[in-house]
Amino acid sequence: MSDKIEKKCAVRLMQLADMEFLHRVVSIAGWNQIDTDWCRYIRFEPAGCFIAEYDDLPVGTVTTLCYESKIGWIGMLIVDPQARGLGIGSTLMRHAIDYLQHRVQVIKLDATLQGFPVYKKLGFKEEFEIIKLVGKGGNFAPANLPHISFELLPKIIEFDKIAFGASRETVLKQLLEEYQKFTFYEMHHGEIFGYIMATRGRQFWHIGPWVAKNPGIAENLLNALLMIGRGNRFVVDVPRVADASFSLCMVNGFVEQRKYVRMFLGLNKWPGDFSMVYGTGRAEKG
Numbered sequence: 001m002s003d004k005i006e007k008k009c010a011v012r013l014m015q016l017a018d019m020e021f022l023h024r025v026v027s028i029a030g031w032n033q034i035d036t037d038w039c040r041y042i043r044f045e046p047a048g049c050f051i052a053e054y055d056d057l058p059v060g061t062v063t064t065l066c067y068e069s070k071i072g073w074i075g076m077l078i079v080d081p082q083a084r085g086l087g088i089g090s091t092l093m094r095h096a097i098d099y100l101q102h103r104v105q106v107i108k109l110d111a112t113l114q115g116f117p118v119y120k121k122l123g124f125k126e127e128f129e130i131i132k133l134v135g136k137g138g139n140f141a142p143a144n145l146p147h148i149s150f151e152l153l154p155k156i157i158e159f160d161k162i163a164f165g166a167s168r169e170t171v172l173k174q175l176l177e178e179y180q181k182f183t184f185y186e187m188h189h190g191e192i193f194g195y196i197m198a199t200r201g202r203q204f205w206h207i208g209p210w211v212a213k214n215p216g217i218a219e220n221l222l223n224a225l226l227m228i229g230r231g232n233r234f235v236v237d238v239p240r241v242a243d244a245s246f247s248l249c250m251v252n253g254f255v256e257q258r259k260y261v262r263m264f265l266g267l268n269k270w271p272g273d274f275s276m277v278y279g280t281g282r283a284e285k286g
């Protein structure tokens, strides 16, 4: 960034009072987040979500989240189209990285086509491809699965940790509080075999996390969710590590919308077991 631009660009903490701008950037980018998602991001990491200002006006956003002292997540990097190409995205990224670097050992994100070159220049490496699929709820064979209860949550968190690589306790607890009716799990002999969650979005309900021990369990979970969400539009981000979820969604009439690349910076010491991940979470979680 040139000296001239650097003087005009400042980075500060994101606040709930920024909601009008946050709402606007998501609409401009055509993303799926709603205002309550932003509230959640700020609540999870109040000192790690940033706004870039250019000429004293907000022009860009980025959020972070720490999972234990292991994995840090960067999400919601968006720059107003009129301010792109000025180094603002990179400046926000450097703030997010500075914040996370002392708190975690590896930093991860899901890169869009536009974000990819920015992250590559900052040293991020590719892990795997993720495909965004969109489809509709409908009348599927009822799987008759129970909703996740708060009593069961510790078991879900432990199960999820194997797949993700670190505990996502705070996030899963919060999502359960908000979306319990859109959660299901399958258990055999006291052991969790899979769970699924969905959250409301601007255009689509977002399926994920969707974690299962095998494709049969994954299918039961998806059917239960699509059944309860009859008539709604759904989106799911499918890692190409577990091709079975791609097939399951295709069978259910989902179509590909766009691709992402999971990337990481640092030592990928907690890769988790992504063969169990049929659908990833949203900006706050993988």
Ligand SMILES: CC(C)(COP(=O)(O)OP(=O)(O)OC[C@H]1O[C@@H](n2cnc3c(N)ncnc32)[C@H](O)[C@@H]1OP(=O)(O)O)[C@@H](O)C(=O)NCCC(=O)NCCS
Residues within 6 Å of the ligand: 029, 076, 077, 078, 079, 080, 083, 084, 085, 086, 087, 088, 089, 090, 091, 110, 111, 112, 113, 114, 115, 116, 117, 118, 121
């Ligand atoms: C991705 C995004 C945040 C980049 O913001 P930005 O302020 O334009 O980025 P910068 O100006 O800091 O660019 C950083 C570098 O990447 C390069 N770059 C940026 N966009 C690029 C593109 N589409 N193709 C190739 N290179 C690109 C720039 O040339 C620059 O390189 P340089 O430092 O050598 O000049 C912005 O394009 C955006 O908001 N896109 C829509 C939302 C999105 O996809 N966000 C990413 C989520 S993963």
